[in-house]
Amino acid sequence: GAGVSQSPSNKVTEKGKDVELRCDPISGHTALYWYRQRLGQGLEFLIYFQGNSAPDKSGLPSDRFSAERTGESVSTLTIQRTQQEDSAVYLCASSRGLAETQYFGPGTRLLVL
């Protein structure tokens, strides 16, 4: 498909386990963003990647959160030692370049028991 895809669509894990979430951006989009959406709330920015520049990690809530991106393709968001407050929908978006329209994926719904 032509849109942003994310996997898995749903993830249930036990407190303390590590999880890895994947995002496949739209082909050719140089910028990639991760956001978190808690139940009933708006989106919170976590991190973004732009080309080969150093990522902007200013939104990551703790050092348990990290993300990587291979070139201008796939990105993975890793949450180590998950806590119940990490339960949320994790949304990925991509854009053609800086300050361009962001297109969102369907999200990964994470539930930490």
Next chain:
Amino acid sequence: GQQLNQSPQSMFIQEGEDVSMNCTSSSIFNTWLWYKQEPGEGPVLLIALYKAGELTSNGRLTAQFGITRKDSFLNISASIPSDVGIYFCAGPLQTGANNLFFGTGTRLTVIP
């Protein structure tokens, strides 16, 4: 800290009615974006506003960039059932910033 407050938080309206919602900020935004999110999906951009006072339409949707740069309005005319969803305002906190700051959302329910 920075907040984007949206009102109302939720709306229940009859099909065919017009809808109006707004977004207010404690600080200036130079770009206002309106997104719609349907259940199980990511947000989809509806309208983008780049200039104070700007009024932009997209079909039955009309949005305005407030003169003070601290607010924006979204109107939906002649609502239909598929308008159901959560509407978010958003914008970059700083000019040229790439990450978006999102509002609290307005949940719209349209009763057929």
